[in-house]
Amino acid sequence: MRTKKQLATVAGLLVAAVVGAACGLGGSADGDGATLADSDTDTDNGAEQVDDSDDAPGTRQNPLAPGTAFEVGDWTVELAATDTDADEIVAAENQFNDPPADGRQFVMVEVTVTYTGDDSGDPWLDLSINFNGSGGNTFGSSMDDYCGVIPDPLDEHGEMFPDATATGNVCASVPADQLDDGASWIVEDTWSVQSDRTFVAIG
Secondary structure, eight states, X not given: OOOXXXXXXXXXXXXXXXXXXXXXXXXXXXXXXXXEEOTTOOSTTSEEEOOOSTTSTTSSSSOBOTTOEEEETTEEXXXXXXXXXXXXXXXXXXXXXXXXXXXXXXXXXXXXXXXXXXXXXXXXXXXXXXXXXXXXXXXXXXXXXXXXXXXXXXXXXXXXXXTOEEEEEEEEEEEGGGOSTTOEEEEEEXXXXXXXXXXXXXX
């Protein structure tokens, strides 16, 4: 049975594919640099836009440090340091959880989101969060990457209205050899046709 996150990811990919075919997707696969959340700036949206060079903060070549708040669509997002060996945490959460497959381990990160739009949003629909392995492979959207029942999943926080904040976990089953230097998380606006993405280091 597919989870809400997996169904949302599939739906998002289908919409992006259809719109992208008609309009052409913008943005770089490695990211164009993050929009950092900064309440002290004087910009109209309360955020500071960094440069869009290849090594700008938030790109694959230069991921943001954990604990850095950044903007994604109508959300402010912050990822904590990643637990790269969450096997025991997942096992303790539900007795029916399967252990990770041979050669893999569960990787979990705590994510804090704040809705900054004018209407309402749901993080499991609006945000796509996947793991970018050090070998260049991405994990988090297939059944092989599923962790099982995890504590306080982000995708179960439901609809949120302006200024509402929630904190929850995101987990992926990742091959152990993909956890070397260079591994990061990719955070995207599920519905964006610009393919804007922000990379966040695991620790």
